[in-house]
Amino acid sequence: MRPQRIATSLLLTAFFATSAQAAKFQIDPAHTSITFKVPHMVISKVKGRFEKFEGSFEFDEKSQKLDTVSVKIQADSINTNQADRDKHLKSPDFLDVAKFPTIDFKGTKVIYDSAKPKEVQGKLTIHGITKDATLEVEYKGAVTDPMGVRRIGFEIETKLNRKDFGLIWNKALETGGVVVGDNIEVEIEGEAILPGKTK
Numbered sequence: 373m374r375p376q377r378i379a380t381s382l383l384l385t386a387f388f389a390t391s392a393q394a395a396k397f398q399i400d401p402a403h404t405s406i407t408f409k410v411p412h413m414v415i416s417k418v419k420g421r422f423e424k425f426e427g428s429f430e431f432d433e434k435s436q437k438l439d440t441v442s443v444k445i446q447a448d449s450i451n452t453n454q455a456d457r458d459k460h461l462k463s464p465d466f467l468d469v470a471k472f473p474t475i476d477f478k479g480t481k482v483i484y485d486s487a488k489p490k491e492v493q494g495k496l497t498i499h500g501i502t503k504d505a506t507l508e509v510e511y512k513g514a515v516t517d518p519m520g521v522r523r524i525g526f527e528i529e530t531k532l533n534r535k536d537f538g539l540i541w542n543k544a545l546e547t548g549g550v551v552v553g554d555n556i557e558v559e560i561e562g563e564a565i566l567p568g569k570t571k
Contacts, residue, residue, distance in 0.1 A: 393434060397524060397564035399427040399443070404562025406445060410534075411553025420452035420461075422475075429479070429564070431524065433514050438489040441479030441507075443560075447472060465541040472500045477507070492528075498537040505530060507560075521565050528560040 406425055409417045427443035448469040450461050462469045479494040489509050496505035512525030533554050534540075543551045 394430045394432040394437060394439065395522075395566055396428055396430050396440075398567055399425070400523070400563045400565050401425060403523075404560065404564075406558070406560050408559070409557045411555065413551055414553075417553075418452055418457075420450060422446070422449050423451055424449035427564075431564075433524070436484075436488050436511060438482045438492070438509070439479075441477070441482075441492050441494065443477040445475040447475055466539050467499060472498075477505065479507075496532075498532075499539055501537045503536050505532070523563045523565050525563050526561075528558075530558050532556045532558065 401424075404425075406422045407419065408421070409419050412418045422445045424446035425444065427441075429441040430439040431437070447467045448462055450458055450467065450469075452458055452461070461467055464471070467475075474497075476497045477494055479492045481493040482489050483491040483493065489511060492507045492509055494505060494507070495502050497503075508529045510527040512527060514522065514524040516522050534552075534556055535554055541552070
């Protein structure tokens with residue numbers, strides 16, 4: 373074998389050996405929740421969640437390198453435990469789910485703290501409008517469940533201003549303030565799995 377081919381072969385071997393360390397995990401909807409809190413009439417907060425979503429990312433358990441984070445939420449799965457309010461949130465006044473059926477996040481950069489993923493920066497699309505967003509990430513560890521499936525735990529937090537995404541509906545209160553606050557707190561807690569990886 374020629375020296376050039378040997379060098380090329382060694383480089384390819386090193387590349388695939390390194391790449392094999394990272395695995396593609398998928399969010400497990402059965403063990404994950406996406407929840408949010410929005411100020412209501414100044415004095416309290418309304419809590420809600422999304423029932424339908426999917427997501428994936430590449431993760432190396434040894435180095436904790438995180439990459440290609442992607443999450444897609446079905447906007448019409450919003451649930452605040454109040455049917456009339458949910459109907460309003462799905463309407464053109466807010467999410468307009470008939471026109472914009474999904475909420476999407478695509479990671480573009482990961483920030484690390486002592487080799488652990490700390491933040492995922494990326495593009496968030498809500499109501500057809502895309503803005504920069506930063507997710508605070510906490511890796512909770514990894515286990516193999518009794519069925520032999522590899523699982524990792526994670527917690528994610530972020531804060532958004534709904535007006536940045538064209539969600540501007542509101543009503544003023546006679547006592548001052550407005551019905552719906554602008555700032556939204558979002559939390560994602562759960563697990564991701566390696567599909568097909570069993571004993």
